[in-house]
Amino acid sequence: MRVGNLYRNQAGPMVSFEFFPPRDEKAETGFYTVVDELATLNPDYMSVTFGAGGSTREGSYQAVKKMMEKKLPTVAYLAGFGISPDEITGVLDRYKALGVETIFVIRGDEPRNDDFTPHPDSFSYASDLLGFISGRYDFDLGCAGYPEGHVQAESLEKDIEYLKLKQDKGAQYAVAQYFYDNEFFFSYVDRCRACGITIPIIPGIMPIYTVKLTNMLCKLCGSTIPAELKGRLDALADADAKEVAALGVEVALEQCKDLLARGVDGLHFYTMDRSGSVMQIVQQLKEQGLLK
Ligand SMILES: Cc1cc2nc3c(=O)[nH]c(=O)nc-3n(C[C@H](O)[C@H](O)[C@H](O)COP(=O)(O)OP(=O)(O)OC[C@H]3O[C@@H](n4cnc5c(N)ncnc54)[C@H](O)[C@@H]3O)c2cc1C
Numbered sequence: 001m002r003v004g005n006l007y008r009n010q011a012g013p014m015v016s017f018e019f020f021p022p023r024d025e026k027a028e029t030g031f032y033t034v035v036d037e038l039a040t041l042n043p044d045y046m047s048v049t050f051g052a053g054g055s056t057r058e059g060s061y062q063a064v065k066k067m068m069e070k071k072l073p074t075v076a077y078l079a080g081f082g083i084s085p086d087e088i089t090g091v092l093d094r095y096k097a098l099g100v101e102t103i104f105v106i107r108g109d110e111p112r113n114d115d116f117t118p119h120p121d122s123f124s125y126a127s128d129l130l131g132f133i134s135g136r137y138d139f140d141l142g143c144a145g146y147p148e149g150h151v152q153a154e155s156l157e158k159d160i161e162y163l164k165l166k167q168d169k170g171a172q173y174a175v176a177q178y179f180y181d182n183e184f185f186f187s188y189v190d191r192c193r194a195c196g197i198t199i200p201i202i203p204g205i206m207p208i209y210t211v212k213l214t215n216m217l218c219k220l221c222g223s224t225i226p227a228e229l230k231g232r233l234d235a236l237a238d239a240d241a242k243e244v245a246a247l248g249v250e251v252a253l254e255q256c257k258d259l260l261a262r263g264v265d266g267l268h269f270y271t272m273d274r275s276g277s278v279m280q281i282v283q284q285l286k287e288q289g290l291l292k
Helices: 002-008 025-039 058-070 085-098 126-134 158-169 180-194 212-220 227-236 243-263 274-288
Strands: 016-020 045-048 075-078 102-106 140-143 171-176 201-205 266-271
Touching: 002 016, 016 025, 025 045, 025 058, 025 212, 025 274, 045 058, 058 075, 058 085, 075 085, 075 158, 085 126, 102 126, 126 140, 126 158, 140 158, 158 171, 158 180, 171 266, 180 201, 180 243, 201 243, 212 227, 227 243, 243 266, 243 274, 266 274
Parallel strands: 016 045, 016 266, 045 075, 075 102, 102 140, 140 171, 171 201, 201 266
Antiparallel strands: none
């Protein structure tokens, strides 16, 4: 399943779900229950992340393999941080043998593991990786974009220049880091278009699952929590998990409706390997005729 091609020829906005591979055998049962539940929504594709430094190499491969065996439309990720060109071709050859046709290419971050030493020939940036892969393989390729700028970026302007480089090196679509204010996304898309970036840029949606997780991830990823939302989250500091998840569904629904009304090419959900909130959001958008 070629995602670049799908976005180019879509009949309406697409839906995709992102998963982390299960951590161990014990986590597998729960993981596939979530995957199977979300598969009933007929997403256009489901993707499996890849731990930088190769930390989830085998787990990611096994999850992709099983999802391909289940005939689910599957995209494999590759985070190149610290791994050698030979290791990269090793990973890609195995994905190719499974019949995977789309690879989402990211640099990844330095693992928080003191024992990790990056391979001296590893790639510094996602654009280098994309150039390496597009010169050797026939995969459709995706890459990441950052509506509020990447946390290490010199400036948003420079970050957008590097997104253009990723397009020039073979990326056929970009998935955006999540955000809670749609104006960041639309202003980013306008700036990207002005810079000559023509590939589809797909908004990433992170439903609020817990207050703690939201605060922690937003800090890590540089995503702003707008003041109004922050106030609502603070008011739920002592609330039970169901109440917080209900707010998360409400906020994401409003956000998705606005994105769809303004003509986005798709919605990419960061599921955090949970099905409940995403099920509710997508089901409601379908019931309201906003998604196919
Ligand atoms: C949708 C999505 C999925 C993700 N999935 C994963 C995953 O599966 N595994 C994982 O480990 N991480 C994942 N990440 C996180 C990602 O790996 C980190 O954000 C990482 O820090 C940057 O990756 P990148 O591919 O955007 O890097 P790059 O595009 O290489 O950018 C990294 C930084 O370098 C700068 N830069 C880029 N090119 C150049 C250049 N030529 N010269 C100088 N500076 C440059 C950029 O401005 C940016 O600050 C994901 C992120 C997103 C948005």
